[in-house]
Amino acid sequence: MSTLSNPEAEALVTSTDPHHPANHIGELCRNFYSHGWVTGTGGGASIRHGDHIYLAPSGVQKELLRPTDMFVMDYKTKEYLRKPPVLKPSACTPLFMAAYTERNAGCCIHTHSQWAVLVTLLCEQAGSDVFEIERLEQIKGIPAGPTKQGNLGYFDKLRIPIIENTAHEEDLKDSLEQAIKTWPDTGSVLVRRHGIYVWGKDVAQAKTQCESLDYIFQLAVEMHKLGLKWTQ
Amino acid sequence: MSTLSNPEAEALVTSTDPHHPANHIGELCRNFYSHGWVTGTGGGASIRHGDHIYLAPSGVQKELLRPTDMFVMDYKTKEYLRKPPVLKPSACTPLFMAAYTERNAGCCIHTHSQWAVLVTLLCEQAGSDVFEIERLEQIKGIPAGPTKQGNLGYFDKLRIPIIENTAHEEDLKDSLEQAIKTWPDTGSVLVRRHGIYVWGKDVAQAKTQCESLDYIFQLAVEMHKLGLKWTQ
Amino acid sequence: MSTLSNPEAEALVTSTDPHHPANHIGELCRNFYSHGWVTGTGGGASIRHGDHIYLAPSGVQKELLRPTDMFVMDYKTKEYLRKPPVLKPSACTPLFMAAYTERNAGCCIHTHSQWAVLVTLLCEQAGSDVFEIERLEQIKGIPAGPTKQGNLGYFDKLRIPIIENTAHEEDLKDSLEQAIKTWPDTGSVLVRRHGIYVWGKDVAQAKTQCESLDYIFQLAVEMHKLGLKWTQ
Amino acid sequence: MSTLSNPEAEALVTSTDPHHPANHIGELCRNFYSHGWVTGTGGGASIRHGDHIYLAPSGVQKELLRPTDMFVMDYKTKEYLRKPPVLKPSACTPLFMAAYTERNAGCCIHTHSQWAVLVTLLCEQAGSDVFEIERLEQIKGIPAGPTKQGNLGYFDKLRIPIIENTAHEEDLKDSLEQAIKTWPDTGSVLVRRHGIYVWGKDVAQAKTQCESLDYIFQLAVEMHKLGLKWTQ
Numbered sequence: 072m073s074t075l076s077n078p079e080a081e082a083l084v085t086s087t088d089p090h091h092p093a094n095h096i097g098e099l100c101r102n103f104y105s106h107g108w109v110t111g112t113g114g115g116a117s118i119r120h121g122d123h124i125y126l127a128p129s130g131v132q133k134e135l136l137r138p139t140d141m142f143v144m145d146y147k148t149k150e151y152l153r154k155p156p157v158l159k160p161s162a163c164t165p166l167f168m169a170a171y172t173e174r175n176a177g178c179c180i181h182t183h184s185q186w187a188v189l190v191t192l193l194c195e196q197a198g199s200d201v202f203e204i205e206r207l208e209q210i211k212g213i214p215a216g217p218t219k220q221g222n223l224g225y226f227d228k229l230r231i232p233i234i235e236n237t238a239h240e241e242d243l244k245d246s247l248e249q250a251i252k253t254w255p256d257t258g259s260v261l262v263r264r265h266g267i268y269v270w271g272k273d274v275a276q277a278k279t280q281c282e283s284l285d286y287i288f289q290l291a292v293e294m295h296k297l298g299l300k301w302t303q
Numbered sequence: 304m305s306t307l308s309n310p311e312a313e314a315l316v317t318s319t320d321p322h323h324p325a326n327h328i329g330e331l332c333r334n335f336y337s338h339g340w341v342t343g344t345g346g347g348a349s350i351r352h353g354d355h356i357y358l359a360p361s362g363v364q365k366e367l368l369r370p371t372d373m374f375v376m377d378y379k380t381k382e383y384l385r386k387p388p389v390l391k392p393s394a395c396t397p398l399f400m401a402a403y404t405e406r407n408a409g410c411c412i413h414t415h416s417q418w419a420v421l422v423t424l425l426c427e428q429a430g431s432d433v434f435e436i437e438r439l440e441q442i443k444g445i446p447a448g449p450t451k452q453g454n455l456g457y458f459d460k461l462r463i464p465i466i467e468n469t470a471h472e473e474d475l476k477d478s479l480e481q482a483i484k485t486w487p488d489t490g491s492v493l494v495r496r497h498g499i500y501v502w503g504k505d506v507a508q509a510k511t512q513c514e515s516l517d518y519i520f521q522l523a524v525e526m527h528k529l530g531l532k533w534t535q
Numbered sequence: 536m537s538t539l540s541n542p543e544a545e546a547l548v549t550s551t552d553p554h555h556p557a558n559h560i561g562e563l564c565r566n567f568y569s570h571g572w573v574t575g576t577g578g579g580a581s582i583r584h585g586d587h588i589y590l591a592p593s594g595v596q597k598e599l600l601r602p603t604d605m606f607v608m609d610y611k612t613k614e615y616l617r618k619p620p621v622l623k624p625s626a627c628t629p630l631f632m633a634a635y636t637e638r639n640a641g642c643c644i645h646t647h648s649q650w651a652v653l654v655t656l657l658c659e660q661a662g663s664d665v666f667e668i669e670r671l672e673q674i675k676g677i678p679a680g681p682t683k684q685g686n687l688g689y690f691d692k693l694r695i696p697i698i699e700n701t702a703h704e705e706d707l708k709d710s711l712e713q714a715i716k717t718w719p720d721t722g723s724v725l726v727r728r729h730g731i732y733v734w735g736k737d738v739a740q741a742k743t744q745c746e747s748l749d750y751i752f753q754l755a756v757e758m759h760k761l762g763l764k765w766t767q
Numbered sequence: 768m769s770t771l772s773n774p775e776a777e778a779l780v781t782s783t784d785p786h787h788p789a790n791h792i793g794e795l796c797r798n799f800y801s802h803g804w805v806t807g808t809g810g811g812a813s814i815r816h817g818d819h820i821y822l823a824p825s826g827v828q829k830e831l832l833r834p835t836d837m838f839v840m841d842y843k844t845k846e847y848l849r850k851p852p853v854l855k856p857s858a859c860t861p862l863f864m865a866a867y868t869e870r871n872a873g874c875c876i877h878t879h880s881q882w883a884v885l886v887t888l889l890c891e892q893a894g895s896d897v898f899e900i901e902r903l904e905q906i907k908g909i910p911a912g913p914t915k916q917g918n919l920g921y922f923d924k925l926r927i928p929i930i931e932n933t934a935h936e937e938d939l940k941d942s943l944e945q946a947i948k949t950w951p952d953t954g955s956v957l958v959r960r961h962g963i964y965v966w967g968k969d970v971a972q973a974k975t976q977c978e979s980l981d982y983i984f985q986l987a988v989e990m991h992k993l994g995l996k997w998t999q
Contacts, residue, residue: 111908111979132975183905185986192995208468208497209415212343225470236904238921265904279364283343290417296528296992299424440700440729441647444575457702511596515575522649528760531656672932672961673879676807689934743828747807754881760992763888 080153083123084138092118092125093138095274099180100127102278104134106285108182114266117167117179118274122146124171128158146171162240163268166247170270173251174217174258178277183266186288191233191263193295202231202261204291204301212283214276216256228302229287230254233261259284312385315355316370324350324357325370327506331412332359336366338517340414346498349399349411350506354378356403360390378403394472395500398479402502405483406449406490410509415498418520423465423495425527434463434493436523436533444515446508448488460534461519462486465493491516544617547587548602556582556589557602559738563644564591568598570749572646578730581631581643582738586610588635592622610635626704627732630711634734637715638681638722642741647730650752655697655727657759666695666725668755668765676747678740680720692766693751694718697725723748776849779819780834788814788821789834791970795876796823798974800830802981804878810962813863813875814970818842820867824854842867858936859964862943866966869947870913870954874973879962882984887929887959889991898927898957900987900997908979910972912952924998925983926950929957955980 084093099116103109114133117126124144127136142160143153149168154160161167167179190202204210205228213223223229232254234246243262250260258280259269269284271277291301316325331348335341346365349358356376359368374392375385381400386392393399399411422434436442437460445455455461464486466478475494482492490512491501501516503509523533548557563580567573578597581590588608591600606624607617613632618624625631631643654666668674669692677687687693696718698710707726714724722744723733733748735741755765780789795812799805810829813822820840823832838856839849845864850856857863863875886898900906901924909919919925928950930942939958946956954976955965965980967973987997 107982110982111905111975113905113908113979113982132971183982185982185989188903188986189989189993189995192990193993196995206468206496207420208494209343209345212345225468236902236921262904264902275364279343283345286339286342286345286415286417290420292989292993293417293421293524294424297421297425297524299421299428438700438728439652440726441575441577444577457700507596511575515577518571518574518577518647518649522652525649525653525756526656529653529657529756531653531660670932670960671884672958673807673809676809689932739828743807747809750803750806750809750879750881754884757881757885757988758888761885761889761988763885763892 080143081139083143083153084141086138090274092120092123093141096125096127096141097136097138099274099278100133100136103180103182106182106184106282108184108281108285109133110183113183115161115163115167115181117161117163119146119171119177123152124168126161126164126167128155129161129163130159165241165244166268167270169244169248169251170268173248174270175272176270176277177273179268179270180277180281181266181268182281182285184285184288186285186292187261187267188264189292190288191261191265193292194233195263200233202229202233202288202291204229204287205303207287207290209283209286209290212286213280214258214271216258218256230257231259231261231267231284232257233263235263236265312375313371315375315385316373318370324352324355325373328357328359328373329368329370331506331510332365332368335412335414338414338416338514340416340513340517341365342415345415347393347395347399347413349393349395351378351403351409355384356400358393358396358399360387361393361395362391397473397476398500399502401476401480401483402500405480406502407504408502408509409505411500411502412509412513413498413500414513414517416517416520418517418524419493419499420496421524422520423493423497425524426465427495432465434461434465434520434523436461436519437535439519439522441515441518441522444518445512446490446503448490450488462489463491463493463499463516464489465495468495468497544607545603547607547617548605550602556584556587557605560589560591560605561600561602563738563742564597564600567644567646570646570648570746572648572745572749573597574647577647579625579627579631579645581625581627583610583635583641587616588632590625590628590631592619593625593627594623629705629708630732631734633708633712633715634732637712638734639736640734640741641737643732643734644741644745645730645732646745646749648749648752650749650756651725651731652728653756654752655725655729657756658697659727664697666693666697666752666755668693668751669767671751671754673747673750673754676750677744678722678735680722682720694721695723695725695731695748696721697727699727700729776839777835779839779849780837782834786970788816788819789837792821792823792837793832793834795970795974796829796832799876799878802878802880802978804880804977804981805829806879809879811857811859811863811877813857813859815842815867815873819848820864822857822860822863824851825857825859826855861937861940862964863966865940865944865947866964869944870966871968872966872973873969875964875966876973876977877962877964878977878981880981880984882981882988883957883963884960885988886984887957887961889988890929891959896929898925898929898984898987900925900983901999903983903986905979905982905986908982909976910954910967912954914952926953927955927957927963927980928953929959932959932961 096116112130115127126142163181170176170179210223210229232250261267269281328348344362347359358374395413402408402411442455442461464482493499501513560580576594579591590606627645634640634643674687674693696714725731733745792812808826811823822838859877866872866875906919906925928946957963965977
């Protein structure tokens with residue numbers, strides 16, 4: 072593995088700009104913690120900054136992340152330019168890389184949202200591996216996908232593929248990549264009994280899509296409790 | 304379109320007063336974000352300041368709004384005095400203008416509250432286009448309307464009209480204006496599967512009315528789950 | 536009405552001590568707002584400080600209270616020593632005074648908690664005017680009352696009287712006073728479809744009792760949804 | 768009881784390091800308060816720092832804890848090195864000590880989480896004294912226990928023993944110690960109608976385990992409402 076000399080590696084995570092990825096990931100994760108998306112040490116976030124992929128580490132409290140906790144990977148060589156001592160790279164890394172390489176993403180988010188998990192359980196109960204819902208204004212917060220333009224419309228049906236969970240997070244890579252190919256316009260993939268992977272062209276698109284999805288999942292669970300159907 | 308020269312336009316959003324609309328809208332939206340009212344880039348807020356209508360832009364993260372993100376429209380000419388570069392005016396604008404012109408409002412709020420959406424769905428299930436509830440103290444937080452004085456009383460029935468959602472937000476204008484005419488005392492209109500528009504004579508009245516309504520909608524959903532009736 | 540001269544009245548609400556009532560009430564209300572207890576302009580709080588009763592005003596946003604918004608009443612003469620211009624005294628005032636005079640309270644809290652309201656509705660459905668629950672550890676957070684010592688025990692049944700709501704808040708005074716007499720050990724009274732009044736010897740006892748009750752009400756509602764009984 | 772001289776005792780709670788136990792316990796409790804884990808004066812937290820056991824006091828508002836409120840006990844002699852005047856030691860102390868001595872814990876947390884209580888009630892309804900759930904990714908946030916390595920896997924069943932509540936918290940000591948012996952790999956014990964005790968080798972492990980458990984309990988309650996089974 073080629074690594075930069077130490078001062079060069081430290082420069083990668085040293086910035087006074089709050090929107091620099093080394094600072095931004097921590098800020099995002101503190102927000103996500105308040106939503107219950109990264110409870111325990113679950114979930115994660117990553118930002119692409121030119122050819123540098125910034126990644127939150129594995130197994131740490133996400134709401135306490137500091138810039139010096141960040142891993143930095145070279146997008147082209149897939150080698151780490153910076154590895155914080157002691158910490159381990161996130162098991163999400165190969166999954167995030169799939170979104171970066173297959174979809175040219177600028178930001179990837181993984182949450183353990185309880186609403187996402189409940190939606191996958193309700194779909195399992197119904198024998199389905201696709202979450203479908205329609206006629207909700209918030210659907211307009213979801214990008215239509217790379218083969219289309221803009222966001223979904225109010226009369227478009229939202230469809231999110233669900234893949235089955237595996238013993239080890241990195242083993243989700245193949246089925247996630249398969250889902251990305253099978254669903255060329257999806258910007259997210261649900262993982263049964265686990266959570267969701269969401270990506271976007273930049274932080275704003277990934278984060279707001281993730282928020283809109285979580286809003287829709289919570290609404291879907293409440294609708295189910297009230298006997299209201301997700302689709303006509 | 305007539306526009307002010309740049310320094311004059313910038314002066315419209317430059318103030319050290321936290322209650323100046325250019326600052327106040329951002330503060331309101333950060334509060335609304337914590338309530339789940341402006342998730343993703345949903346919802347919005349607007350304040351009238353003399354003949355200047357301040358409007359949050361479309362499609363941005365509402366909890367991150369800065370004064371320089373604000374659009375300013377001349378109330379009389381309906382022309383923009385200030386348009387932030389890059390940003391788009393909110394699709395809510397014609398709807399907010401209806402409340403400003405028809406009701407002499409001082410502040411308009413649009414939320415995607417999940418409780419508001421659920422209430423419209425429960426009413427749809429019951430074949431109703433009016434949300435009705437009675438005998439809750441919080442009803443006293445709702446203004447009685449321009450043809451009456453003060454707020455609703457404990458023994459008054461709260462009635463909020465529901466209009467059907469449309470593909471494009473601006474297309475709600477006609478049905479919203481119709482609802483405003485049909486319901487001369489309402490200070491809010493629910494939009495099926497979408498959310499709610501609320502207005503008041505000033506920020507305090509619009510915001511506290513919006514809070515009281517959201518409280519009532521959440522309570523109504525919980526009551527429905529528990530088999531408790533909204534009206535006698 | 537006798538009033539102090541202006542500088543003397545202002546001195547009543549001027550202190551750098553965060554625990555001075557003029558500061559403390561605002562801090563409490565910001566906390567209560569985050570719990571959903573003072574939504575809209577609902578609810579209120581009051582602290583006794585020697586012979587001075589501090590009271591939050593009526594009809595204002597409770598999370599924005601400033602020291603200069605406070606009313607100060609003389610405990611003995613029941614006359615206002617300080618009345619902020621424009622603002623109106625809280626309609627809770629006669630109810631808080633009942634707790635000060637009948638129970639020698641040091642702090643009174645009134646919330647519109649949705650859990651409290653739901654509990655009164657479930658009791659109404661069951662034809663009961665007393666909320667009863669037993670065998671929850673959190674019951675130990677409720678004072679046993681003036682004729683006893685300390686707090687309730689785990690095997691004590693918690694019983695909170697419920698009075699019927701009235702058109703005007705001040706009209707609750709008689710039934711609240713009656714409930715205080717009929718239930719000599721209660722530190723709180725529920726108001727049907729409205730909320731709860733809670734008092735304690737000081738801020739800590741009133742606030743922690745109010746929190747424990749709200750915790751129990753929320754748990755009771757969830758228990759009801761799950762088919763779990765409140766009492767054996 | 769041997770006690771250090773006053774300056775030595777004060778030095779035990781005086782540090783500018785936010786991770787010093789005297790500061791850290793208060794920070795943890797403010798976080799726990801926002802989760803509803805230490806409502807009223809419920810719950811508590813303790814950290815071992817070498818041979819010094821730091822303990823939050825009994826019966827106080829946990830979100831307001833200051834370093835000077837902390838009790839410090841000598842691990843070997845079980846004598847208090849520092850006792851704040853007025854305050855009482857937590858009734859949790861003998862329970863926390865069980866985890867310190869039997870499991871070599873570095874941090875102990877006790878919460879009154881409503882989700883934990885509801886799970887114990889649902890188990891009671893089913894006649895069970897063990898909470899069991901399987902196939903949830905968040906289970907991987909729970910340590911496998913001292914006789915194993917690392918954390919539970921996705922295909923491991925999570926099993927948490929439930930002990931019956933007692934009139935006095937300190938009387939839980941025997942059954943807690945028994946549960947610790949009977950369940951040599953558990954890092955937590957549920958107390959029926961009361962809450963949960965969680966411990967870990969350090970603050971991070973105890974806190975993240977506690978968060979993961981609470982996430983799982985909430986999910987379990989929602990699953991139950993939706994007719995979804997906890998185990999196959």
